[in-house]
Amino acid sequence: xxxxxxxxxxxxxxxxxxxxxxxxxxxxxxxxxxxxxxxxxxxxxxxxxxxxxxxxxxxxxxxxxxxxxxxxxxxxxxxxxxxxxxxxxxxxxxxxxxxxxxxxxxxxxxxxxxxxxxxxxxxxxxxxxxxxxxxxxxxxxxxxxxxxxxxxxxxxxxxxxxxxxxxxxxxxxxxxxxxxxxxxxxxxxxxxxxxxxxxxxxxxxxxxxxxxxxxxxxxxxxxxxxxxxxxxxxxxxxxxxxxxxxxxxxxxxxxxxxxxxxxxxxxxxxxxxxxxxxxxxxxxxxxxxxxxxxxxxxxxxxxxxxxxxxxxxxxxxxxxxxxxxxxxxxxxxxxxxxxxxxxxx
Numbered sequence: 001x002x003x004x005x006x007x008x009x010x011x012x013x014x015x016x017x018x019x020x021x022x023x024x025x026x027x028x029x030x031x032x033x034x035x036x037x038x039x040x041x042x043x044x045x046x047x048x049x050x051x052x053x054x055x056x057x058x059x060x061x062x063x064x065x066x067x068x069x070x071x072x073x074x075x076x077x078x079x080x081x082x083x084x085x086x087x088x089x090x091x092x093x094x095x096x097x098x099x100x101x102x103x104x105x106x107x108x109x110x111x112x113x114x115x116x117x118x119x120x121x122x123x124x125x126x127x128x129x130x131x132x133x134x135x136x137x138x139x140x141x142x143x144x145x146x147x148x149x150x151x152x153x154x155x156x157x158x159x160x161x162x163x164x165x166x167x168x169x170x171x172x173x174x175x176x177x178x179x180x181x182x183x184x185x186x187x188x189x190x191x192x193x194x195x196x197x198x199x200x201x202x203x204x205x206x207x208x209x210x211x212x213x214x215x216x217x218x219x220x221x222x223x224x225x226x227x228x229x230x231x232x233x234x235x236x237x238x239x240x241x242x243x244x245x246x247x248x249x250x251x252x253x254x255x256x257x258x259x260x261x262x263x264x265x266x267x268x269x270x271x272x273x274x275x276x277x278x279x280x281x282x283x284x285x286x287x288x289x290x291x292x293x294x295x296x297x298x299x300x301x302x303x304x305x306x307x308x309x310x311x312x313x314x315x316x317x318x319x320x321x322x323x324x325x326x327x328x329x330x331x332x333x334x335x336x337x338x339x340x341x342x343x344x345x
Contacts, residue, residue, distance in 0.1 A: 032072070035074070036075070036288070037093070037094050038056070039076075040053065040097070041078075050078065054076075055313050056076065060300055083104070086112070089283040090111025092285030092286050095286040096282050096283070097281045098280050098317075099278045100281055102276050112283055114281050114327060115297065116279065116322040116323065117147040117279060117322065117323055118280070118319040118322055121141050123242060124136065130268035134169055134267045138246075138249075139246060140246075141246075145323070147274070147329075148274035148277050149277075150241075151240070151271075151272040152241070152242055153269050153271075154240060154267070154268055155182075155268075156233070156265065157260070160182050161182070164179075165266075168267070169267065179202075179206075183217075183218070184211070184239070185237070186198070186218070189340065194226075194240060197332075199343075201272045203339075211239075212343070223247075226238045227256065227262075228256050231256035232256070245262050249262050277319075280301055282294055282297070298322075302321065302323070305320060
């Protein structure tokens with residue numbers, strides 16, 4: 001009887017231990033993961049994301065197995081909003097997030113670590129010096145993958161725009177008075193490429209002066225509107241993302257009625273630091289996120305773009321691959337967040 005009771009107790013303890021290994025917890029073998037919980041940000045329709053990422057379960061399981069980890073189950077979900085994903089990582093109710101933008105990551109970086117930055121197609125020029133861009137136009141797509149994109153400050157075909165561009169191309173530094181004498185088209189104060197990063201560019205060079213300190217600015221509601229104004233001479237300078245001229249190259253001669261190409265009529269006068277792409281983050285509260293498993297997860301995600309099926313999965317967010325990332329990569333975004341907070345009170 002005593003022996004039977006002891007066996008029953010042992011069995012009960014074993015079952016209790018089994019059920020205690022909830023989702024996101026490792027088994028007694030550190031290289032066996034019972035459930036890996038991945039949460040996507042809702043930048044697309046949730047049903048579309050779930051359908052498109054279904055193959056990720058097998059692909060990631062295989063990639064992690066190649067690195068010595070057995071994952072019994074992968075659970076994929078979509079957050080109700082971006083903040084919900086950050087909250088889930090902080091609470092440990094999600095292990096991994098995919099697609100979280102830089103600004104959302106920074107809101108929750110006390111509860112999560114960034115391990116990867118998404119890549120997208122790069123450009124034929126990536127330089128801090130606007131002259132490098134101007135001497136190598138037209139700018140084309142590159143086979144190199146980029147972890148971010150630049151914001152550009154572009155001068156147009158107006159007399160003032162050409163005056164500013166000529167000084168830059170001659171290697172002369174623009175003064176604040178030069179810039180303040182021009183008419184600028186900018187986006188809303190929450191736009192990274194159309195306002196925040198150009199503001200950082202100004203602050204670094206002109207004693208903390210910002211776009212708000214410029215005498216002649218107009219806020220436009222879209223980039224096509226900005227380039228239409230640039231073409232007509234209503235403004236001399238626009239702030240935009242690095243691909244903008246490629247996107248509106250045809251419109252320049254059709255909708256905007258210009259004779260020369262956009263490359264002939266425009267030149268850069270400023271290039272901002274890199275604006276980093278979306279992240280892959282892991283929860284600091286998740287018990288499975290050891291340094292070793294994070295390294296394996298990094299490699300597994302980086303390998304996804306090596307197969308057609310894997311490329312199809314990551315294309316849901318226009319990602320072309322992933323590269324290792326650290327918190328320091330997002331220091332410029334931290335500065336940008338401070339600027340946005342100061343602008344919005």
